[in-house]
Amino acid sequence: MSPQSTKRTYWLDILFRHISRLPASDRTLLHIALLAFICTGIWALYAINKDSLITTPGQGGTLVEGIIGIPRFVNPVLANTRADRDVTALIYRGLMKIAPTGELVPDAAESITLSDDGTTYTIRLRSDVRFHDTTPLTARDVAFTIGLLQDPELKSPYRGSWVDVTVELVSEYELKITLKEPYAPFVENFTVGILPAHLWSTLPLEQIPFSQLNTEPIGAGDFRIARATRDTSGIITTYELAAVQSALGDPNISTIRLRFYPNEAAIVNALNSDSITSTSYLEPSHLPLLTSDASISITTIPLPRLYTVFFNENRSAIVRDSSVRKALTAAIDRSALIEKTRSGFGVPTFTPTTLSFPNVESEGNRDDTSPTSSTTTPADILRAGGWSKTDAGVWEKRIDGETELLSLTIKTSNQEIFQTMAETLAAAWRAIGVEVTIEQYEQSGLVQSVIRPRDFTVLLFGIDHNRSQDLYPFWHSSQKDDPGLNISQYTNLKVDELLETARVTEDQTARRTLLAEASSLIRNEAPAIFLFQPTQIHIAKDTVVMTSITDINHPADRFMNVADWYVREEQLWPILNNRTQ
Numbered sequence: 001m002s003p004q005s006t007k008r009t010y011w012l013d014i015l016f017r018h019i020s021r022l023p024a025s026d027r028t029l030l031h032i033a034l035l036a037f038i039c040t041g042i043w044a045l046y047a048i049n050k051d052s053l054i055t056t057p058g059q060g061g062t063l064v065e066g067i068i069g070i071p072r073f074v075n076p077v078l079a080n081t082r083a084d085r086d087v088t089a090l091i092y093r094g095l096m097k098i099a100p101t102g103e104l105v106p107d108a109a110e111s112i113t114l115s116d117d118g119t120t121y122t123i124r125l126r127s128d129v130r131f132h133d134t135t136p137l138t139a140r141d142v143a144f145t146i147g148l149l150q151d152p153e154l155k156s157p158y159r160g161s162w163v164d165v166t167v168e169l170v171s172e173y174e175l176k177i178t179l180k181e182p183y184a185p186f187v188e189n190f191t192v193g194i195l196p197a198h199l200w201s202t203l204p205l206e207q208i209p210f211s212q213l214n215t216e217p218i219g220a221g222d223f224r225i226a227r228a229t230r231d232t233s234g235i236i237t238t239y240e241l242a243a244v245q246s247a248l249g250d251p252n253i254s255t256i257r258l259r260f261y262p263n264e265a266a267i268v269n270a271l272n273s274d275s276i277t278s279t280s281y282l283e284p285s286h287l288p289l290l291t292s293d294a295s296i297s298i299t300t301i302p303l304p305r306l307y308t309v310f311f312n313e314n315r316s317a318i319v320r321d322s323s324v325r326k327a328l329t330a331a332i333d334r335s336a337l338i339e340k341t342r343s344g345f346g347v348p349t350f351t352p353t354t355l356s357f358p359n360v361e362s363e364g365n366r367d368d369t370s371p372t373s374s375t376t377t378p379a380d381i382l383r384a385g386g387w388s389k390t391d392a393g394v395w396e397k398r399i400d401g402e403t404e405l406l407s408l409t410i411k412t413s414n415q416e417i418f419q420t421m422a423e424t425l426a427a428a429w430r431a432i433g434v435e436v437t438i439e440q441y442e443q444s445g446l447v448q449s450v451i452r453p454r455d456f457t458v459l460l461f462g463i464d465h466n467r468s469q470d471l472y473p474f475w476h477s478s479q480k481d482d483p484g485l486n487i488s489q490y491t492n493l494k495v496d497e498l499l500e501t502a503r504v505t506e507d508q509t510a511r512r513t514l515l516a517e518a519s520s521l522i523r524n525e526a527p528a529i530f531l532f533q534p535t536q537i538h539i540a541k542d543t544v545v546m547t548s549i550t551d552i553n554h555p556a557d558r559f560m561n562v563a564d565w566y567v568r569e570e571q572l573w574p575i576l577n578n579r580t581q
Helices: 003-021 024-052 084-089 141-152 186-193 207-208 265-270 284-289 322-330 334-343 378-384 416-430 443-451 494-502 509-526 555-566
Strands: 054-057 060-066 096-098 104-106 107-113 120-125 165-171 174-180 223-228 236-243 253-260 296-302 305-311 346-348 394-401 402-405 406-412 434-440 457-462 528-541 569-572
Touching: 060 084, 060 265, 084 223, 084 236, 084 253, 084 555, 096 186, 096 555, 104 107, 104 186, 107 186, 107 434, 120 141, 141 165, 141 174, 186 494, 253 265, 265 394, 322 378, 322 528, 322 569, 334 346, 334 416, 406 416, 406 443, 416 434, 416 457, 434 443, 443 457, 494 509, 494 528, 528 555
Parallel strands: 060 253, 406 434, 406 457
Antiparallel strands: 054 569, 096 104, 107 120, 120 174, 165 174, 223 236, 236 253, 296 528, 305 457, 305 528, 346 528, 394 402
16 A cells, blocks of 8 residues: 555544544434535536536427328328328428428438529439339439429329429439420429339329328438228228438438328317327417417418409509509408408408518508508598598599499408408498498409409409519419410500510529519509418427428428427436537
């Protein structure tokens, strides 16, 4: 034993002998003090450790999603219902996907380059992407999928986006897609899921809609179908999806269970009984039916849809009067309208562009005609426009030698939301002295009898934009007659020029500037009143953490970053958190 060790042992021996000679009461106090010192040290170490740990997504766990409908075509070429689109988004992978920021980023593609003339996309695929049966995803699969989308006999609901597009295979992992003419928003189509050609190409075209692969699909997405449960009629009631480990990353959640229900009442019951942990299938009117539960959270995502009042100036001298259109606009409280029709789940909009296209800023984006933001009343606007009230309290004006009374008919759908919206608008307009009647139609009847022949003075309707906010189909003068979608038959040569240029402009900043100017011109001329943009509601237990996404086309797009969702958490020292590296 070394001299130093001998010395330490000597002093410890003296200390212990001294303690042993103390009275019993002193020894007890000393033991208590020692225990307190040890506990304090442990607590201090715990507090330091707790403050230093960070919470990160954990691996594993199960998400149970409630869906309304029955899966029939879990196939990116044929999927048309919300149920089909939801499952398809989880099973398949596209060339690109929507990032949480709303930008398009490569997915199965390694790179996509556009030719100088804006017509040819050269696509280089990743060589490490595989279908769920381990077969590599190649350029042949992409070409095969596009061929099915284009085939008129198959009647894909997405065929219109692929007309006049040619595909050239360059190599196993490279191909070229060429457009007839430049069209900047075309790149949005690259989010479509890719089918495995080796499974589908052996089927005759007429058998594709009836193939078992439509309900037992093989894709290349983050999840694969592990099991399907059917009822006694053979109808699928549950899909169990298993996470797929791939070169593109491993999903946090290990299992997603999709349960299919007939209606919203069944979804409410499933949430209240904890049979599901999340859903995107409840309208605002059903939210009060949920059992009060602090563990439920609601996420909203603006959709590229716009509820709009269209004027047909060719059919009525009254709405041809700009003071009438501006007075009607000023009488609307958009926030109250959203509260009345969607319990507040919507975004007020004042231009033909929706808020899902950020950075479009212009004079037209400001609401300077709403009752809450202007001291000029609707009555002031009408009087300034030459209208006056009769002794009976009816507004009238001489137009083209005729005395016109301010009386309007709103034509709209008989769906509940349009009925409520029309009644709310009518009440607001009657309050300023306008005579208003409402005519409602079945959706197909409204399209065939009112919209296509442009047989209306005032039309309340909704239009779907895509994420690219291509306003050309809705506001270019070449689209003013059926089958064009310029419902108001609006004509402005400057707007035509701006929209034509925007369609071929790849630079997003320049494109936004063009759309902002066009939006401002349209808004100022008021061929329509832009009301609000609905928001998609996603309800989930607090244990479910989904990646927020700012800009989607369809509700199913919420799954484009599902690999980042999680239902478990881990606490790690920052140095051990490889997810932040």
